[in-house]
Structures are given as C-alpha cells and as structure tokens.
Amino acid sequence: MGATAGATMEVVNPYDQSVIRTVDDGDRADAEAAVAAARTAFDEGEWPSWTPRQRAELLHRVGHLLQRDRAEIARLETLDTGKTLTEGGIDVDDVTAVFHYYGGLAEEDSGRLVDAGDPRVRSRVVHEPVGVCALITPWNYPLLQASWKVAPALAAGNTLVIKPSETTPLTTIKMVELIAEAGAPAGVVNLVLGPGGTAGAALVESPQVDLVSFTGGLETGRRIMRDAARTVKNIALELGGKNPNIVFADADFEAAIDYALMAVFFHAGQVCSAGTRLIVEESLHDDFVAALVERAERIRLGNGLDEDTESGPLVSAEHRDKVESYVGIALQEGARLVAGGRRPEEPALQNGFFFRPTVFVDCTEDMRIVQEETFGPILTVERFTTEERAIELGNHTEYGLAGAVWTRDAARAERVARRLRHGTVWINDFGPYLPGAEWGGFKHSGIGRELGLEGLAEYRQAKHIYENTAPEPQRWFTR
Ligand code: NAD
Numbered sequence: 001m002g003a004t005a006g007a008t009m010e011v012v013n014p015y016d017q018s019v020i021r022t023v024d025d026g027d028r029a030d031a032e033a034a035v036a037a038a039r040t041a042f043d044e045g046e047w048p049s050w051t052p053r054q055r056a057e058l059l060h061r062v063g064h065l066l067q068r069d070r071a072e073i074a075r076l077e078t079l080d081t082g083k084t085l086t087e088g089g090i091d092v093d094d095v096t097a098v099f100h101y102y103g104g105l106a107e108e109d110s111g112r113l114v115d116a117g118d119p120r121v122r123s124r125v126v127h128e129p130v131g132v133c134a135l136i137t138p139w140n141y142p143l144l145q146a147s148w149k150v151a152p153a154l155a156a157g158n159t160l161v162i163k164p165s166e167t168t169p170l171t172t173i174k175m176v177e178l179i180a181e182a183g184a185p186a187g188v189v190n191l192v193l194g195p196g197g198t199a200g201a202a203l204v205e206s207p208q209v210d211l212v213s214f215t216g217g218l219e220t221g222r223r224i225m226r227d228a229a230r231t232v233k234n235i236a237l238e239l240g241g242k243n244p245n246i247v248f249a250d251a252d253f254e255a256a257i258d259y260a261l262m263a264v265f266f267h268a269g270q271v272c273s274a275g276t277r278l279i280v281e282e283s284l285h286d287d288f289v290a291a292l293v294e295r296a297e298r299i300r301l302g303n304g305l306d307e308d309t310e311s312g313p314l315v316s317a318e319h320r321d322k323v324e325s326y327v328g329i330a331l332q333e334g335a336r337l338v339a340g341g342r343r344p345e346e347p348a349l350q351n352g353f354f355f356r357p358t359v360f361v362d363c364t365e366d367m368r369i370v371q372e373e374t375f376g377p378i379l380t381v382e383r384f385t386t387e388e389r390a391i392e393l394g395n396h397t398e399y400g401l402a403g404a405v406w407t408r409d410a411a412r413a414e415r416v417a418r419r420l421r422h423g424t425v426w427i428n429d430f431g432p433y434l435p436g437a438e439w440g441g442f443k444h445s446g447i448g449r450e451l452g453l454e455g456l457a458e459y460r461q462a463k464h465i466y467e468n469t470a471p472e473p474q475r476w477f478t479r
Contacts, residue, residue, distance in 0.1 A: 003028050003194070011170060012083040014313045015303050016351045023169055026194035031161070031202035034190040038132045038159040039208045041187030047159060048129075051130075052107045059103035059151060061182035062175075066096045069178070073171055077143055078304040080168040082312035082352070084266050085305055093176075094435075095147040098451070101435035105456055106155035114464075122467040124476075127460040128432070129157035130234055131210030134203035136196070137172065138216045139165035139315050140375075145215045145238075146172050148450040150179070150189070153213075156459035161190045161209075163200050165216075165382040167315055171191050196220065208233045213458065214238070218373070218399075218444055225447075236448035236458050238272070239441060240373040241401030244394035244428060246384075246416065247277035249284040251377075251406035255428070257291050260379075263404070263430040265299060265357045268311050269323075269377035273402040275430050277370060278381045279393050285383050289361055293339045296357040301344055308379075313352040314376060318352040323376030327358065330369035335380065336358040365396045373399070387412060395421050400442025404430045423449075 003024035010019045011184055024030075041047055050058075066073065082400030083091075111126040135149040142164055153160050164172035168203060176191045192199050196216075204212050204227045214224050216240040227233050245263050247256050263275025280288050302309035314320040320343075327341045343349075349411035363370050363380040370380045384390040394403055394416075404426040405416040417425040422441045424433065438452035448458050 003027065004033065005465050009166065009193075009390060011080060011168070012316075012355045013079050014315050015260055019081050020094075021170065023173070023192050025166075026192050026199045028198050028202040030194060031163070031192045031199045032159040032206065033449075034192045034204045035132060035134070035203065035208045037187040038161050038263075039184065042129075042132055042159040045159075045187055046186055046463055047188050048157065049186050049265065050157070050270055052157075055155060055157060056103045056106040058179075058182055059099050059106060059155060062151075062179055063096045063099035063103065063469075064180040065182055066092055066099065066175075069174070073143065073174055075305070076170045076174060078441065080170045081139065081142065081267075081304075081315060083304050084309055084312060085307075087267060088304070091141065091144050095143050096426050098147045098435045099151045100458065102151040104156040105152075106451070110460065116466070120468060120470040122469055124465045124467075126463050126465060127156075128463050130459055130461050131158060131242065132208060133158045133160040133211045133213060134206070134209045135160055135320040136163070136200050136203065136212065136214045136216065137164050139167040140267065140272070143175060146175055148455065149213045150175070152450075152456045153459045154179075154184070154188070155456060158211075158459055159190075160452045161203055163190055163194070163196075163203060166193070166195050169272060176297040201227060204228050204233075205231065209233060211235070211452075211459070213448075221446070222326045232381055234458070234461075236450070237446040238439075238448075238450060239444060239446045240375075240399055241272045241274070241441070241445055242277060242371060242373055242397045242399045243275050243401055243422070244277045244279050244397070244403040244420070246279045246390050246394055246403070246405045247281065247284065247288065248390070248405070248407035248409070248412070250408045251280040251284075252293075252408065253284075253288070254426070256406045257288065257295065259404075259406075259430040260288075260292060261295055261299075264379045265296065265311060265377050266431070268355070270315060272423065273431065274375075275404060276374065277393075278379055279390055280381060280383055281390070282383045282385045285381070289359070293359055293380075296339045296359055299357050301346075301349060301354050301356070311357070311377070313349075313354045315353065316319040317353055319375070320355055323374050323378065326369055326372075326374045326376070326378060330360050330363075330378075330380075333367045333369060334362065334364075335367060335369055336362045340377070365393055371397060387416065391416055391419050395419075398444045401440075401445035402426070
C-alpha cells in the first residue's frame with residue numbers, strides 16, 4: 001500500500017551507507033487505511049469462512065515460495081541488516097520452518113467438551129480468531145520476527161497489519177508479496193511502512209485493532225502497553241534481554257569458549273538473546289578470558305556479502321554511537337577493557353557502522369554495562385565461586401529472556417536451569433530455538449509467548465458454547 005501523502009524514505013546498507021531502495025514512508029492515515037482494510041476483510045470478507053485446511057495450505061504455500069526465493073531474500077536481509085549471507089540464508093530456512101509448523105497446527109482442533117454434570121447439556125469450548133492484529137517488529141531479525149507473528153496469526157484465522165522497522169523493511173515487503181502470491185484474499189495481510197511514533201502508534205491506538213503483538217525495546221514496550229490500555233487490547237510483548245552465560249570449571253573448555261564467542265558476537269551482538277553476560281567460575285576465569293580474547297581479536301569484520309566475513313556492521317550510525325557510548329560508561333564504572341572498545345581501522349570498513357568485538361573484565365553485577373542492554377558486540381565478564389552465587393548473578397537483571405549453563409555435572413545443570421528466571425535456558429549450548437518450543441520473556445523481557453502452542457494461543461480466544469439440548473421451564477420465578 002503506497003503512502004497517501006506520497007512521502008518516501010531511503011533504506012540504507014549499513015556496510016557502506018549506499019541506498020538500497022526508496023520505499024513509502026507512511027503516516028497515521030496510512031496505518032488507519034490498512035487497519036480499515038483488515039477490519040473489512042475480517043468482518044465482511046471471504047477469509048473468515050476459509051476452512052482450517054485452506055489456511056494450512058496457504059501457510060505451506062508461503063513456505064515453498066520462501067524457499068523458491070531463498071537466495072534473493074537472504075541477500076536482501078544481508079543488504080538491509082548487515083548480517084552475513086550465511087545468517088541471512090539460515091533466517092530464510094528458519095522462517096520457512098515456522099510457516100510449515102503453523103501450517104501443521106492450523107488444522108488441529110483446539111476445542112474441547114466440558115462435562116456439565118447434566119446429560120441434557122452439551123458444553124463446548126471452541127477457539128475463535130482474535131480479530132484484527134497489529135504486528136510491530138524490530139530491525140535485527142526483520143523477517144524472522146515477522147514470521148513468528150504472521151504465521152500463527154494467519155493459522156488462527158485473523159487478519160493483520162504488519163509494520164516492520166523503518167530501518168529494515170525490505171524482507172517484510174517481500175514476505176507480504178509472497179503471501180499474496182500464495183493466494184491470501186485482499187485485506188487479510190496489510191503492510192504499513194513508516195516510523196513507530198506515527199504509523200506504529202496509530203495501530204496501537206486504533207479502536208479497530210483487537211491485538212497488538214510487538215517485538216522491540218523495553219521502553220517502546222512500556223509505551224505500547226500504556227497506549228493500548230485505552231482500547232483494552234490483547235497485547236503480546238517480546239522485549240529485550242541481558243542474558244547470562246554461566247560457565248562452571250568442569251565445562252568442556254573448547255566448546256564453552258566457542259559458544260561464548262558466538263553467543264555475544266553473532267550478528268554483532270544485535271540479538272535479543274545475546275549472551276552478553278559471561279559468568280565464569282573463579283578457578284577457570286583467567287584461562288577462559290585469555291582464550292576468549294585471543295579469538296575475539298581475530299573475528300573478521302566486513303561486507304556480509306563476502307564469504308570470509310564473520311561479522312557485519314551495526315545497523316546504523318545512531319545505534320553504533322549508542323553502543324560506543326557504553327565503553328566510556330564501563331571504564332568509568334571500573335570495568336577493565338581487554339579487547340576491542342573501538343571502531344576498526346581498516347580503510348575498507350570506514351563507510352560502514354562497524355565496532356570491534358569488545359570484552360570487559362572485573363565487572364560487577366550493579367554496573368550499568370552489566371545491567372543495560374547495549375545491543376552491540378560487548379561482553380562483560382563476572383566471576384563466582386559457588387553454584388548459589390552463579391544463580392544469583394544469573395538472575396540479577398530486570399530482564400528474563402534467555403540464559404545458559406555450562407557444566408558436565410548433569411544434576412547441577414538441571415538445578416541451575418530450573419532456578420534461572422529466564423524464558424529459555426540452554427544447557428551446554430547457546431542460541432538455538434525451535435518452532436515448536438515457546439519463546440518469550442520472564443520479568444521485563446515481555447508478556448506472552450511466541451512459537452510453540454502458546455504462540456498460536458495468543459492469536460485465538462476461547463468461547464464457551466453451552467447448549468441445553470432439552471430445555472424446560474425452570475419456574476425460578478413462580479408468579
Ligand atoms: P524499537 O522498540 O525501537 O522498535 C521496534 C518497532 O517498534 C519498530 O517497528 C518501531 O518503528 C516501532 N515503534 C517505535 N515506537 C513505537 C510506538 N510508540 N508505537 C508503536 N510502534 C513503535 O526496537 P528496535 O530498536 O527496532 O529493536 C531492538 C530491540 O528489540 C532490542 O531491545 C531487542 O532486545 C528487542 N528484540 C527482542 C526480541 C525478543 O524476542 N524478545 C527479538 C528481537 C529484538
């Protein structure tokens with residue numbers, strides 16, 4: 001849908017600041033028009049009468065089209081976000097799996113009979129779509145985050161408006177085109193491009209919208225929760241994380257180092273579940289940090305399209321400034337810089353928003369660098385001597401998105417995993433998620449879940465149908 005005022009915005013490649021494409025820059029009026037289209041399609045269109053089987057087939061067709069255009073989409077995601085082409089390709093595969101997963105669930109009958117204790121009564125709980133859903137996504141995993149919302153919303157029979165981040169809209173535009181090609185009726189999936197403060201806010205405030213599902217920063221999440229209150233919407237929030245990676249001295253050293261690096265420096269740390277807080281047992285600390293720093297220094301920064309690039313740039317100049325500002329904050333607080341902390345010097349990287357992988361040691365739990373989400377390639381290292389203290393440090397954050405524990409002691413791994421107040425815990429691993437397993441945050445990391453059965457339940461609402469099969473006068477009132 002084009003912007004009614006004719007405004008446009010440039011989408012910039014963070015590797016070299018070249019303009020990839022100019023797209024519509026929508027405002028409140030565009031958001032309201034998209035909501036109206038979704039409302040009409042839900043209230044009056046053919047979509048609500050589609051069978052679960054038809055919806056399932058639509059989702060599977062989208063999955064096939066994503067694979068047909070895999071190379072093109074991966075390239076677009078790389079140009080737009082700066083991530084490597086390998087990561088872009090993995091994202092397309094993951095997104096495909098999400099569409100097929102919810103295609104599989106669309107046909108599952110989620111209703112049940114309830115025994116009313118009276119043979120004349122047939123009591124059923126059925127599930128209906130929530131209605132018109134506003135889906136608002138961030139810039140770090142544009143396609144992936146969109147799929148976690150779009151696929152279950154369609155599986156459940158909703159109509160929707162999606163607003164991607166103004167920084168990285170390209171693969172969402174492509175996804176919406178593919179859903180249309182797959183045969184979704186007009187008005188079922190609507191795209192709004194534009195800034196959060198206007199186009200996004202209009203979606204949240206609209207009385208025509210029944211549900212807002214948002215992924216993004218904590219402050220924006222708070223604001224959306226407040227703005228949605230006036231119209232008492234369903235909301236689902238996937239917010240930030242400050243995720244602990246706890247390593248006991250008996251862990252597999254090589255594997256733990258390897259994963260610790262990937263946990264924090266993958267996609268230049270722009271991952272909500274990035275393992276930015278390394279919490280290491282005292283006796284292992286010095287050897288572990290030495291090995292980690294040696295490898296962090298060797299990470300090859302570059303153009304995501306080049307095969308030998310291991311990490312791309314940050315997404316924008318503004319974001320790099322924010323990440324960089326944390327170096328001064330950390331030093332002032334007494335953390336000791338042992339790797340990175342600066343922009344790279346290579347001439348080839350000067351037009352991109354690069355920042356070197358950075359490691360701080362001597363960190364303590366109340367430092368801002370340990371508590372605030374930098375959303376960049378910055379690792380802090382804390383130490384512990386007892387299991388109890390490791391758990392305490394792991395939980396010492398307002399967030400609760402994800403965490404990991406590394407140990408060869410299975411009983412200890414289980415104890416720590418159960419006591420960490422985070423929505424996902426990895427044991428001797430870091431990072432994987434599965435379409436069939438719920439994803440989401442404890443504490444300030446969010447409300448609700450994406451993926452898995454609960455990720456579909458967000459988009460359904462229960463209805464109790466109580467049927468009296470043999471009604472007779474009750475004579476409650478006798479006169
Ligand atoms: P952001 O909060 O700045 O923006 C996210 C989206 O919200 C964008 O589309 C933006 O335009 C829109 N928006 C901004 N203000 C709005 C408003 N007032 N009303 C409605 N919409 C508005 O976040 P970001 O910088 O794009 O993304 C980074 C953040 O996302 C990080 O904090 C990260 O942890 C989080 N994130 C969380 C998860 C998760 O699964 N929990 C996944 C990815 C990213």
